[in-house]
Amino acid sequence: MRQLSSRAAATLATCAMFLMPGTAARAAEWPQQPITLVAPFTPGGTTDIVARAVAMQLQQQLGQTVIVENKPGAGGTLGAGIVARAKPDGYTLLLANVGHTAASALYKNLPYDFERDMTQITTVADVPNVLVVAKSSPVNSVSELLDYAKAHPKEIDYGSAGIGTTQHLSAELLKKQTGMQALHIPFKGAAPMMTDLIGGRLTFALDSAASAAAQINGGGVKPLAVTSLERTRFLPDVPTLDESGVSGYQMSTWYSLAGPKNMPPAVVQRIWQAVKASMDDPVMRKTLEGMAANPGGMDPAEFQKFVHEETVRWTTLAKDWDSND
Structure with missing residues (x-):
């Protein structure tokens, strides 16, 4: 049995x-x-x-x-x-x-x-991500952005593809390391966020280099810095945030x-x-x-x-x- x-x-x-x-x-x-x-x-x-x-x-x-x-x-x-x-x-x-x-x-x-x-x-x-502003923005460098933020503490905002996205994380890390105040404006994606940035309805954004490439090449936005510790071959003339005075900043x-x-x-x-x-x-x-x-x-x-x-x-x-x- x-x-x-x-x-x-x-x-x-x-x-x-x-x-x-x-x-x-x-x-x-x-x-x-x-x-x-x-x-x-x-x-x-x-x-x-x-x-x-x-x-x-x-x-x-x-x-x-x-x-x-x-x-x-x-x-x-x-x-x-x-x-x-x-x-x-x-x-x-x-x-x-x-x-x-x-x-x-x-x-x-x-x-x-x-x-x-x-x-x-x-x-x-x-x-790597890249810090960008509209072509029409008076800001041309990271130091100018930080100075502008100090002079207009309640007028600065930034866009992201939504809460918790890479754009949001990058910007909040930047705020933490610099003490900058900026209002978060979440969108449903990077494309509509970029549309508002180009139109001058946002102060800045930290988008991925790949997503921002077309607008950088087309002149719709200006790159101020990249988020990697070393410059990227994609934007060899753009400094890193670390080089720009935000010591140790790193985000990819x-x-x-x-x-x-x-x-x-x-x-x-x-x-x-x-x-x-x-x-x-x-x-x-x-x-x-x-x-x-x-x-x-x-x-x-x-x-x-x-x-x-x-x-x-x-x-x-x-x-x-x-x-x-």
């Missing part, structure tokens, strides 16, 4: 293994259907640009259609929430960025936690792939390997170079640790902020 029970148990265990969607057998077959990559901001911004470049590469590496869906709103948390609630089978992914690591500290009653409730897969790109916008919690490890590894391989693709390299971006490809375990460090960094700083200022 015991022998029969053992055989029955073994049979049931084997059947269960093949029925479970997270098994190695199922992962080896993945992907068997189109993959959705959620870009949680409006079309035209850096997140959207990166998402489409990544989608094209994943499509080539995985041999399956990858569809980019823009789900803007609430500083990128709306799109992240959609992915967090999705089935953890690898068919719904998020093009995340640094701003998601601060979201839990900035949004009340957020239905998910980016660090705990998402599967962190890998980095895709790392891009990293982009990554994430998915719902509890994705099969084999699927995570497959996606990571695809991203890593894409970093050597000439088309992807050209895309990243055009954005002044450093290539990604960090392994999942290392990236999970990095996300934790970034979460601690930004949530600690966020305690000093009023998210409605």
Whole structure:
């Protein structure tokens, strides 16, 4: 009787293994259907640009259609929430960025936690931000901006793609390090924010170099400084904030792939390997170079640790902020 029970148990265990969607057998077959990559901001911004470049590469590496869906709103948390609630089978992914690591500290009653409730897969790109003002602005340098802010303490404002986004984080870090007062004006994306900046309805913005590139080249905005500790090859004549007197200022916008919690490890590894391989693709390299971006490809375990460090960094700083200022 015991022998029969053992055989029955073994049979049931084997059947269960093949029925479970997270098994190695199922992962080896993945992907068997189109993959959705959620870009949680409006079309035209850096997140959207990166998402489409990544989608094209994943499509080539995985041999399956990858569809980019823009789900803007609430500083990128709306799109992240959609992915967090999705089935953890690898068919719904998020093009995340640094701003998601601060979201839990900035949004009340957020239905998910980016660090705990998402599967962190890998980095895709790392891009410096650039401090820009409208072409019509009387400000032509960081020191002039700080002097202007002191002279007009209640008239300074800055734009962002939403609370907790890279533009918001960059500006609040600048405020903290300089003591500058400035009102935060959140938008639903970088593109509408840039429209208001060019129109003179905002004092300044700290947008990613990739997103601001067209307006810088077209003369719509003036770059005052970049946020990396070293000058970027994209804007070699533009000083860093550190060079401009904001000692030690450093901020970059990293982009990554994430998915719902509890994705099969084999699927995570497959996606990571695809991203890593894409970093050597000439088309992807050209895309990243055009954005002044450093290539990604960090392994999942290392990236999970990095996300934790970034979460601690930004949530600690966020305690000093009023998210409605």
